[in-house]
Amino acid sequence: MKNWEQVLLTPEKTIRDAIKAIDASSLQIALIVDARRQLLGTVTDGDVRRGILKGISLDRPATEVMNPNPTVANLGDTRDSLLATMKLKEIRQVPLLDKDRCVAGIEILDNLILPRARENRV
Secondary structure, eight states: OOGGGGGEEOTTOBHHHHHHHHHHSSSOOEEEEOTTOBEEEEEOHHHHHHHHHTTOOTTSBGGGTSBSSOOOEETTOOHHHHHHHHHHHTOSEEEEEOTTSBEEEEEEHHHHSSOOOOSOOO
């Protein structure tokens, strides 16, 4: 299993399950997907906090606190395009979708801004 796959959750999973998935990965996000891995929404720490403040129990489905309209990118989008989107939307991670709109990965801002290795040592 790739690291990002551990944050994929089905709609019946609870908010507590989402917190566990977020905590177990370094991605700071959980993705709610259907049986085909089509993205239904995202859950972040902020979504959970807002749910708690509204009195929503951690044993309720994560769909009750998820963002049903998250910012997404297409698999194969350029680094510059991803950076521009993340800067514009002020987000640190973006789900990557394939041509069938299924989750194919997650891009993390920290990984995009790492210095690129260069072949020329000068």
